[in-house]
Amino acid sequence: NAGVTQTPKFQVLKTGQSMTLQCAQDMNHNSMYWYRQDPGMGLRLIYYSASEGTTDKGEVPNGYNVSRLNKREFSLRLESAAPSQTSVYFCASSWRGESNQPQHFGDGTRLSIL
Amino acid sequence: GESVGLHLPTLSVQEGDNSIINCAYSNSASDYFIWYKQESGKGPQFIIDIRSNMDKRQGQRVTVLLNKTVKHLSLQIAATQPGDSAVYFCAERNSGYSTLTFGKGTMLLVSP
Numbered sequence: 106n107a108g109v110t111q112t113p114k115f116q117v118l119k120t121g122q123s124m125t126l127q128c129a130q131d132m133n134h135n136s137m138y139w140y141r142q143d144p145g146m147g148l149r150l151i152y153y154s155a156s157e158g159t160t161d162k163g164e165v166p167n168g169y170n171v172s173r174l175n176k177r178e179f180s181l182r183l184e185s186a187a188p189s190q191t192s193v194y195f196c197a198s199s200w201r202g203e204s205n206q207p208q209h210f211g212d213g214t215r216l217s218i219l
Numbered sequence: 220g221e222s223v224g225l226h227l228p229t230l231s232v233q234e235g236d237n238s239i240i241n242c243a244y245s246n247s248a249s250d251y252f253i254w255y256k257q258e259s260g261k262g263p264q265f266i267i268d269i270r271s272n273m274d275k276r277q278g279q280r281v282t283v284l285l286n287k288t289v290k291h292l293s294l295q296i297a298a299t300q301p302g303d304s305a306v307y308f309c310a311e312r313n314s315g316y317s318t319l320t321f322g323k324g325t326m327l328l329v330s331p
Contacts, residue, residue: 109262136317138318146323147308147321148263149321153317163318195263203315207253207265207268208265208319
C-alpha cells in the first residue's frame, strides 16, 4: 500500500528553469493538496483540488500552477523557478476535504534553486 | 536531513516520562483538529484527530485534549520513547471548508 507517492525526491534547478513535481495517490481519495515547508515554519498551502476537475488557490499560489490529471494524480509546476521557491514540497490527499478525515502525506520533494 | 526544526519550540524529556505538547489555535469556527508527527526527512504522519463536539480522545499511548473556551489543543504521549523524537504539528479545519491550517510545530527530543 504505497499511499501518496511523490517524484522526484530531490531536484536542483537553476533560476529560470521549469519543473513539474508529480504526485499520485492510491487511496481513491477525492481531495489532493500541495504544500511547501520552510525551516521553522509550518506547512503552507499552495494549491488544492477538492475533487477531480477542480483546483483552487491556497495561501501561497504565486509562481506555481497545478493540474489535476485524473483522480489519482495532481502535479505542481514551476514555470520559471526562483531562489525563493527553494523548499520542501509535500503532496497530500484526503477522502473529502470537508469530511472529518485526515490528510495523508507523501515524503516530499526537496527542491533547491540556484 | 532538512532543517524543519530550526527555531521551533523544543520539549526535552527523558525516556519513560509523559510528554505534553500544546497548541493554540486561531479560529473559533474550527470544527476538526489533527495532530501530525514529522520525522527528519519524512512527510507528516497522522497521529490522532478530534472533532469539536468532543473534549478528549484517546489512542494508543496518545491522548488529545480540546478546550474550545480558550482555543487550546494538547497532545499527551504516555511513556515517551526515543522513537517519539520528532516535530509535532497541530492542524485545524474551519467548519465548511476543505483545507487545513497548520501550526508551526514543536520539536520533541527524548533522551534514553
